[in-house]
Amino acid sequence: MPFRNSFFKSAFSVDNVIFGLENSTLKVLLIKRSEVPFINEWALPGDLVRVDEDLRDAPKRILKELTGLQDVYLDQVHTFGKVDRHPLGRVITVGYYSLVNMDNLKPRAASIASKVKWFDVFELESLPFDHFEILQKCIRRLQNSVREMPIGFELLPERFTLSDVQDLYEAVLNKNLDKRNFRKKFLSMGLLIDVKKYQTGVAHRPAKLYKFETSKYEEFKAKGFNFEI
Amino acid sequence: MPFRNSFFKSAFSVDNVIFGLENSTLKVLLIKRSEVPFINEWALPGDLVRVDEDLRDAPKRILKELTGLQDVYLDQVHTFGKVDRHPLGRVITVGYYSLVNMDNLKPRAASIASKVKWFDVFELESLPFDHFEILQKCIRRLQNSVREMPIGFELLPERFTLSDVQDLYEAVLNKNLDKRNFRKKFLSMGLLIDVKKYQTGVAHRPAKLYKFETSKYEEFKAKGFNFEI
DNA sequence: ACAATTAGTGTATACTGTACATTAAGTAAA
DNA sequence: TTTACTTAATGTACAGTATACACTAATTGT
CATH class of the missing domain: 1.10.10.10 (Winged helix-like DNA-binding domain superfamily/Winged helix DNA-binding domain)
Structure with a gap:
């Protein structure tokens, strides 16, 4: 799918922070981008929200494409909207996090990605776009959430x-x-x-x-x- | 300013929940809409985000237009994006709340509104669009916030x-x-x-x-x- | 049988939340 | 000037919760 520059007068996207647990280590699922900008770099999975798609359905769709999972806990965390956050145009993005059980889960590359891979959450140091900031906000939200809700047990x-x-x-x-x-x-x-x-x-x-x-x-x-x- | 239907293939807006305190009662500032849809109804102040405007600057601009205030605490609460939430097209909106001191404050009608008025927060029962839902989320956020941060002292x-x-x-x-x-x-x-x-x-x-x-x-x-x- | 590994358990102490009633200091009205 | 009224200010006992801390139990592998 070629990058449609013309779309980017003004668009909104979602980015998913998908957490998993392996050997008592918190992981996050990243994709290797198959599109410019930042082609071939590891980034959060995300996509534009379709015109006829409810906002909250977009992260569900992405999660399903990558993991096959449905009915997973998804929490909207924050919306990021600096003018220059996307090098090719004005894109506001909504960050969501979810928790999945990594056992028996074989993430598959989807149209948005050439590869997918789990990374140690606390070892990442930078990501393209403002994805590192999105990740940090999602970590903090997750850490607050486990203190006040039965969350994470999906893991x-x-x-x-x-x-x-x-x-x-x-x-x-x-x-x-x-x-x-x-x-x-x-x-x-x-x-x-x-x-x-x-x-x-x-x-x-x-x-x-x-x-x-x-x-x-x-x-x-x-x-x-x-x-x- | 006429309503530009053509803009609404896809747009994003912000809506402000502006809290104030009067006689130990929590108030919220509503505007009387001067545009369709819901013309002449009381609603949350909000506006489209300009293409060259950082997302977080939009609620600041609205707040300043209505109250003249700058440097006020503003918190992003949630983004609402049901396909049909706006009757005239696809608009995703980001909800913000802020707290202002009502003393010596004379809110003034701006381009987006013919009138402004303070309402008792806990007596409102419905609002146009999904504004009531936005208000409820902002109330809950405010209530959580005062329990864990020095917030509200602007009042x-x-x-x-x-x-x-x-x-x-x-x-x-x-x-x-x-x-x-x-x-x-x-x-x-x-x-x-x-x-x-x-x-x-x-x-x-x-x-x-x-x-x-x-x-x-x-x-x-x-x-x-x-x-x- | 013994080494290695993780499961499972109790107590004492400090701290924190909660419930609750009386006196203090000013103004207003008689 | 006395009295009524209003809100400010204060302490204590009790229950519940957080915290620090070390040993025994049950299994597998050698």
């Missing part, structure tokens, strides 16, 4: 251990948390159901498996909680 | 009493707060300086006057605080 498998949850929080917040206090506080929310099974095949004491109590989960998602930790 | 005069501050919080949060606990917590932040003067001319015990400690104020504005109350 967990269906049955998980309490240590998995703690790993998730540590990856997102990028710091270590006290084990006993974490467990005490998390369990006291009543969000988890003990499924009465244990890990198998691990070379250490097997951990209890849990799942989410769906009704509590939805209640917290609507009303929020306070998980300062 | 206070230069020298104020602790009761003024409490009135402000009660107006914004729309609920009553315990006096002793409020004072204890607020004073303990070290944000206020006792200016060693008292109210005069009030028919009751005069209250101490305070001002903000600017360095603390800026520090909190940058780093945030926790004022759950």
Whole structure:
């Protein structure tokens, strides 16, 4: 798809920050751009919003193109609109973040990209356009969100251990948390159901498996909680 | 200025939620529209973003046109982009809120409006376009913000009493707060300086006057605080 | 059997939120 | 000038929460 310079008198786009978790490390999915400007550079996946497309559907579309996933948590974070943020014309962009489970996920290059790849969130130092700024805002939003909503659990498998949850929080917040206090506080929310099974095949004491109590989960998602930790 | 239908293949606008405080009541400034659609209805002040204008400058421009104020706290809240949100074409709008001191402020009708008027925030029930939704999001953002940042103090005069501050919080949060606990917590932040003067001319015990400690104020504005109350 | 690894648990202390009632200092009116 | 009225200002006890901290349990691999 050639770049249509003429379109850029005034346009709006979305950019997606897609977070995933691997080995207790927070990752972000970048694409290798197949279009100018910044062709062949790693950048956030994004696209123009179509004229007949609701704004919030655009990041969903991109996410689906890249990962095949639907019904994923998506949060609008901020809109970026400096006059010169796009070298080829006036484009205002809306930044969204989402969280996906990296297991069994094989991101595929789409029309907007020649390649896709996961990067360590806290090791990136720059990105084209204002994408680094967008990424930073999304990280901060994610870190605030996990403190007050049941978020990020999309990153967990269906049955998980309490240590998995703690790993998730540590990856997102990028710091270590006290084990006993974490467990005490998390369990006291009543969000988890003990499924009465244990890990198998691990070379250490097997951990209890849990799942989410769906009704509590939805209640917290609507009303929020306070998980300062 | 006639409405240019042709512009609306795709455009972006901003809408301002301008909060003020009067008699311990939170107000919002609405304009009487002088253009179709919704001509003569009360709506949020807003305008198209100019092609050579940074996004964040657009709400500043509107605020200045209506109130003459510059250097006011402005926060971007959310971007609204349903396909049919504007009856005459595709317009994505970015919602901003700001807080202004209503004393000595005489809002004036600008090119976008035939009249301006303050309305009680919690008594409005509907607005044209999706402006009611925008307003609700801005209220929630403001309520969250006062809990974690020194915000809203633009609504206070230069020298104020602790009761003024409490009135402000009660107006914004729309609920009553315990006096002793409020004072204890607020004073303990070290944000206020006792200016060693008292109210005069009030028919009751005069209250101490305070001002903000600017360095603390800026520090909190940058780093945030926790004022759950 | 023993080394290695991660799971799982409790307590004491400091701090913070919350609920609550009385006295103080000024003006206004009788 | 006394009294009524209004808002300012203050402290304490209690419950709940955050925090710091170290050892035993259960499994696999050698």
